[in-house]
Structures are given as C-alpha cells and as structure tokens.
Amino acid sequence: MKIAIVGYGRMGHAVESALIARGHTVSAVVEPAGSTDAPADVYGEVSGTSLAGCDVAIEFSLGEAVVSNARAYAETGCPAVVGTTGWTYQLDEVRTTVETSDIGFVYGSNFSxxxxxxxxxxxxxxxxxxxxxxxxxxxxxxxxxxxxxxxxxxxxxxxxxxxxxxxxxxxxxxxxxxxxxxxxxxxxxxxxxxxxxxxxxxxxxxxxxxxxxxxxARSRGGFALGAVLAAEWIIGKSGLYSVESFVQALLHEDQGE
Ligand SMILES: NC(=O)c1ccc[n+]([C@@H]2O[C@H](COP(=O)([O-])OP(=O)(O)OC[C@H]3O[C@@H](n4cnc5c(N)ncnc54)[C@H](O)[C@@H]3O)[C@@H](O)[C@H]2O)c1
Missing domain, CATH: 3.30.360.10 (Dihydrodipicolinate Reductase; domain 2)
Structure with a gap:
C-alpha cells in the first residue's frame, strides 16, 4: 500500500520504519515544520495534492490539527488512521465529517x-x-x-x-x-x-x-505497528472506528466474532 505519513515527528519516524517493515511505501510526508530526512516529497498540509495516489494516511500530529485534517481526508476520499491525542472533545465534529463521506477513519490514544x-x-x-x-x-x-x-x-x-x-x-x-x-x-x-x-x-x-x-513498552515501535495494522484493516471500510473496535476485530478474527 502507499501510505502518507502525516506528522513526521517521533511517532511519524516510528511509523515509517513499521510500514516499510510490512512492505508498504511512503507516498508523501505532511510535516509543516519541514524535514531533511523524509523518504518522500514533503508537504505543509493535508490536501488533494499531498494525498494524491495514497491508499491511506497515518497521522500522529497535534490535537489542534485533527479536525481540519479530517475534513481534508473526507474531501479527498482518503481513509485515515489517527493516533494523535488531545482532540476527542471535538469527536462529534469529526464523526459528522467522516459519516457524511465514504472514508474509514480509525482513531485512538493507544495503538499498541x-x-x-x-x-x-x-x-x-x-x-x-x-x-x-x-x-x-x-x-x-x-x-x-x-x-x-x-x-x-x-x-x-x-x-x-x-x-x-x-x-x-x-x-x-x-x-x-x-x-x-x-x-x-x-x-x-x-x-x-x-x-x-x-x-x-x-x-x-x-x-x-x-x-x-x-x-x-520497549519503544514507540508497538504503537507504530498497531497503526500500520489499523491502516491495512481500514481499507474498504467506511465510518468512524475506535482503536478498541479495530483491536477486537484483530484479536478475534479467526473466531468468527
Ligand atoms: N495513539 C498512540 O498510540 C500514540 C502513541 C504515541 C504518541 N501519540 C500521540 O501522537 C502525537 C504525536 O506524538 P509525537 O511524539 O510524534 O510528537 P512530535 O511532537 O514528535 O511530532 C508531532 C509532529 O506533528 C507535526 N505537526 C504539527 N501540526 C501538524 C499538522 N497540522 N499536520 C501534520 N503535522 C503536524 C509537528 O511539526 C511534529 O513534527 C501526540 O498527540 C501524542 O500524544 C499517540
């Protein structure tokens, strides 16, 4: 899959390693602060241009950014996995945005x-x-x-x-x-x-x-791996999902639950 990394800080770098280890490629990096070590073109914001050709976005950024980034995912039809914390007081707004589009959106404060x-x-x-x-x-x-x-x-x-x-x-x-x-x-x-x-x-x-x-936890790798697994899982689904519902599906997928 082609995955856009949104927020290329500590978690964004861990996500890069985890997605490459699972055979995916980085289609773009969205990082307003810029980057000198990004593995793909770097953009300042989430938009149709930065998400062009990407199958799913994985975001670990700033709480203030989540509502407007969610609008951009919805407008471009790009599914998203959002591990950013500090925004769930705005969950209703994000739910409305997601549910009036066709995208899948997984969010949660712990992806391990x-x-x-x-x-x-x-x-x-x-x-x-x-x-x-x-x-x-x-x-x-x-x-x-x-x-x-x-x-x-x-x-x-x-x-x-x-x-x-x-x-x-x-x-x-x-x-x-x-x-x-x-x-x-x-x-x-x-x-x-x-x-x-x-x-x-x-x-x-x-x-x-x-x-x-x-x-x-030994490193941020566990959070990053969980986010990449969630990105694989959300493809083809639409609607808002908590990380808990994703993990339940993952842990019980062979049991028909
Ligand atoms: N859900 C989880 O499992 C989990 C695990 C660890 C951290 N987190 C959360 O992930 C977030 C990031 O953590 P971190 O340690 O990587 O922080 P960080 O400060 O190292 O990285 C955040 C990056 O996001 C960038 N950014 C700021 N505004 C942005 C925007 N509008 N669009 C895209 N990028 C933007 C910043 O410039 C920065 O590089 C925090 O909210 C943290 O609490 C969640």
Missing amino acids: IGAHIFLAVSRYAASLVRNIEDYDLLIHEMHHKQKKDSPSGTALTLAQSVLDVVPRKRRIETGRLDRAPEPDELHVSSSRVGWVPGTHTLTMDSAADTIEVRHQ
Whole structure:
C-alpha cells in the first residue's frame, strides 16, 4: 500500500520504519515544520495534492490539527488512521465529517496491540478478586520525563475497568496519598523518569501474596505497528472506528466474532 505519513515527528519516524517493515511505501510526508530526512516529497498540509495516489494516511500530529485534517481526508476520499491525542472533545465534529463521506477513519490514544491485551488480561484478573476482599488493588504507571499528562490515558482506562468489575472500588484517586486509602478508593499513581516509553502495572495485594499484571513498552515501535495494522484493516471500510473496535476485530478474527 502507499501510505502518507502525516506528522513526521517521533511517532511519524516510528511509523515509517513499521510500514516499510510490512512492505508498504511512503507516498508523501505532511510535516509543516519541514524535514531533511523524509523518504518522500514533503508537504505543509493535508490536501488533494499531498494525498494524491495514497491508499491511506497515518497521522500522529497535534490535537489542534485533527479536525481540519479530517475534513481534508473526507474531501479527498482518503481513509485515515489517527493516533494523535488531545482532540476527542471535538469527536462529534469529526464523526459528522467522516459519516457524511465514504472514508474509514480509525482513531485512538493507544495503538499498541500489547497494551490492549494487557488491558483485557488486567480486567479479567481484577474480576477474579471481585468477591475476595483480602485483595486490595493499585495501578502504577511510569513514563519518560517529557510526558505532559498524568496519569496516562491508559492508566485511567484500566482504572475505570477495575471499577467496572470490582464493586467495592467506587472511586479513582490520582493524587499523592498522605493517609491510608479509603476502602472504596482505587489509587492510581504516576512516576516520571528518564526515557521509559511506558510501563503500567496492576497490583493485587493480600496479606498472603502479591499478584502483578504488567505491560512494559520497549519503544514507540508497538504503537507504530498497531497503526500500520489499523491502516491495512481500514481499507474498504467506511465510518468512524475506535482503536478498541479495530483491536477486537484483530484479536478475534479467526473466531468468527
Ligand atoms: N495513539 C498512540 O498510540 C500514540 C502513541 C504515541 C504518541 N501519540 C500521540 O501522537 C502525537 C504525536 O506524538 P509525537 O511524539 O510524534 O510528537 P512530535 O511532537 O514528535 O511530532 C508531532 C509532529 O506533528 C507535526 N505537526 C504539527 N501540526 C501538524 C499538522 N497540522 N499536520 C501534520 N503535522 C503536524 C509537528 O511539526 C511534529 O513534527 C501526540 O498527540 C501524542 O500524544 C499517540
């Protein structure tokens, strides 16, 4: 497939490696800041010109850019995979744009397939202690020191899933705890250090033992691979899809689900 890379920053470079490893080619790079190492012609914006001849676009750019880029994908009929974060308060606008066109559009804040497997396994593990009050639960996440948000979106998704399956936990506490946690609180803690690409741990602790479920990303490669797999999947579909619906389809595709 011919794939346009939209946003040629840290993730855009990781996407380039992942798509070449899967036998695709880069048809164009859209990068307003310009680039000296791009593998194809570089354009300043998403348009009919930059998307000419491309089968699908993969975007990791800036939240502010997503709404207008979505309009350009719709106008040019180019399907898109958008991993950019910080724009979902505008999701309704993007949904309208996508649904009044024929394009397919996959979006989400975590394209790592491994992270989604971790979320599913963690949810199941937490559900096993729902009736065993001896086990208390904790979520901890660790990321590199450039990360701006805290806790991570993935930690919050995991926390909500624990609340869904463990009725004695009713509230998420993300602050510093200088007291004993209340029994209905689920503490979600964060650390920022060095270059860690992202580690999430669910701990279930009793007087007798500790059970941990952990996902440790090694690089941005996992996010990039997930985005390329989503680009292969979206071809021929139309409509707005969350990354979760794509991952569900991927994980269960041999099971007829
Ligand atoms: N969904 C996921 O799995 C996942 C994983 C990692 C990062 N992210 C998100 O991806 C985004 C990019 O992350 P990054 O680490 O590559 O950031 P980055 O700052 O390294 O790269 C972003 C690039 O987008 C460019 N850009 C700005 N405006 C643009 C526009 N209108 N059109 C195209 N490109 C534009 C910037 O010049 C920059 O080069 C962030 O929102 C980040 O949170 C998502």
